[in-house]
């Protein structure tokens with residue numbers, strides 16, 4: 422007689438075998454007295470267990486607003502989700518009940534922010550703040566929560582964690598405060614960590630330490646991570662894929678190595694050419710001319726056309742749709758193939 426074996430369900434599995442987290446055609450607008458700004462214009466991306474997706478773009482590109490929509494912390498008004506889906510294990514968080522959303526946000530999906538000082542409460546010791554999350558959300562006793570808080574501070578490599586548990590946020594350096602915030606985010610053992618510009622406020626050496634820590638934690642805890650950044654320099658070596666955002670759209674979505682080797686969108690190419698490279702001597706750095714558009718008056722056709730060195734009349738007249746290139750990447754450019762070939766030269 423043979424026995425049927427039951428395979429363990431992978432962490433990324435959903436009832437329909439879909440992605441752990443998936444955004445589908447998300448539209449978010451800001452309704453203000455001056456008019457309506459289309460802040461997110463049809464963003465779609467996905468994330469599977471254990472992988473890191475970097476979402477890259479200039480300030481105002483919509484990358485942080487997308488994350489706030491996932492976490493349900495949009496500032497409403499003025500922000501409203503006009504349409505789309507945010508699926509976590511196949512369940513749409515935009516239409517789920519308040520209780521279902523509460524189970525996912527903070528618990529299954531946690532977020533860390535750029536400014537740890539304003540995210541932490543200045544009048545409570547950090548250990549108490551980490552423990553409070555555990556007491557509120559897991560019903561842990563005071564003693565267990567304290568022990569777990571020390572473990573979490575150890576996990577994020579805060580030296581002398583047991584001694585520092587009673588210290589207040591202002592007694593920590595910027596880098597150590599960021600570690601405290603990461604410990605709080607990890608308290609409920611999330612499956613997805615969203616890191617929104619986690620190193621922007623820190624000096625370069627500390628930035629590298631925090632990025633190394635996040636990469637180690639993601640691997641050791643088998644979390645998936647969305648790394649939101651304006652800095653293409655911090656992405657290499659950490660992310661598996663990159664989604665590049667411009668004016669509320671994803672303009673290029675690619676495997677990290679393919680994108681670094683030969684970007685297929687002029688905006689990505691411009692961003693890469695503005696990063697200093699250690700291996701090129703006497704390199705002239707270029708900058709992308711002009712400014713990102715006013716989201717109340719997005720240019721016709723391709724929103725990047727006023728700044729694009731490859732612009733043609735078709736770019737002014739026709740919105741480019743995602744072009745799927747041979748290596749699985751997409752680029753929202755009428756001339757994606759030419760741009761990629763040009764980049765590879």
Ligand code: SF4
Pocket residue numbers: 686687688723724725726727729730731732733736741753754755756757
């Ligand atoms: Fe530039 Fe045209 Fe491509 Fe837009 S569609 S990025 S304007 S070449």
